Amino acid sequence: MNQQNICMNNEIDRPEDSVASVPAIVVRGLWSSYPGRRKGTTIDVLEGVDMETARGEFACIVGPSGCGKTTLLNTIAGFLEATRGEVLVEGRRVVGPDPKRIFIFQEGGVFPWLTVRDNVGFGLGELQRSERDSIIQHYIDMVGLTGFESSYPRELSGGMRQRVEIARALAANPEILYMDEPFGALDYFTRYKMRADLIRIWEVERKTILFVTHDIDEALQLADRIIVMNRRPARVATVVEVDAPRPRDLDSSEYLGLRHRIFAAMGMNHP
């Protein structure tokens, strides 16, 4: 029906698209490997990944479990070194982590020894006390944790902890957010709500977001651009652009088609 709303393309077919928008992240020919169990051996994880995302865009990386999504995101963020290839962020080669680009971790990176307030304020530099407090409060309110300022992470639910981490990232006012399956450990309803909240926040803050998930529906719901990886050793199988307002009705027929394409690109057979 709405063909003009949802267009789907292999990036290689449409070079003009990357010219039209400012690229925030460019990955070229990225190879990555881990040291193997035996000395001298390596496990190749990424074998020539090419991708890019535009400034202010919400991009998702999807791929089967263990294909190298975390490895890719860690390399882009500067936590891991690539074997070959390069990562450019805002036109500059990445050599290490940067406070302008905050990572939200799959396994949860909230500091358990700090209160919610101190966690959220962690990335704030030298500031006047009142200014600092008001920034912290602003982001605590934004993620819906008002009233839990003095709680410790272990007193919160998994979803609330994830919100603390998001607030901590936003408070540092980064240009880019890297999110590694941030809602992976949450139950269905909490995920659902967190997605809606994230979109609401993104629409206000307009950060560039690079969001890893293995949940195709999550990517379809969130992303402007979906970067699909195949099984290990991984490369980008296809790139799907979704140009439709949110919230999206994933039951409509266009999404069925997209879902099918993504499944096929990942090397799986959609039932």
Add this chain to the structure above:
Amino acid sequence: MSLVPIATTDNAENHRNIIKPDRVRRSFSVPAPSFTLPLLVAAASIGVWELAVTFSDNDLLPGPALVVKGIIELIRKGLLAKYIVASLFRVTWGFALSVLVGVPFGLFLGWFRPAYQAFNPLIQLLRPISPIAWIPLAILWFGVSDAAPIFLIFLAGVFPITVSAAAAVRNIQTVYIRAARNFGLSRLALFRKVILPAAAPQIITGIRIALGVAWLVVVAAEMIAVNSGLGYLIIDARNAGKRYDLVVAGMIVIGLIGLGLDLLISRLERFEQIRWGSSHR
């Protein structure tokens, strides 16, 4: 169709309500220690002790009454207070030294992998040597003075503390280090704001073990290396007149003080900044 999930949720909710009070108490606050049961067990043990002594009808163990008399006698003579102070003095110094050396050294070893690889074998070699085995050397080096037991207590404490501090740093989850680096912390800030607090729970555990060992060692050291303190009290009571009532009195006082020390140090584990690392999270 929707009835089924609703019923299930309802059930789960009810179930949760039933088990909640216990859960909450366990994980959100350290349970207030109940004294009734422990006191009952202690009283029963004393009862058994008394009965055993009465029925066996020999001198192999003084009964509780005799021991209490012994304790009173020691208090009257002013010996008990004097010896307790002497023992605690040595433990305090030896233990403080082992913390002051062990914590920084362990943090250093945990952080610098080459240093760990270089020192760990030596530490693992020295650690199983009981501090008691050092007594001859300690006397040779320090003579019959407070320095000898202090040195022994230091030896007893420094290894567990070093090892636990090093392990604590090595066990810090990568995410915490990465998150901290992501926010652009300087090396000093990283250490102060992340390494230290992340390692604190395990370091405290090591310190607690070290204090327990220190209290064991001071008694042994005082039996040989000095002539005051609770260890000396025990050996002296035996040598100078086979006063086994005083021997057992000394033992009981040692046990009580050890218990007190452990309660004191375990308070450290209740700090909010530390408690996240405890088993009942």
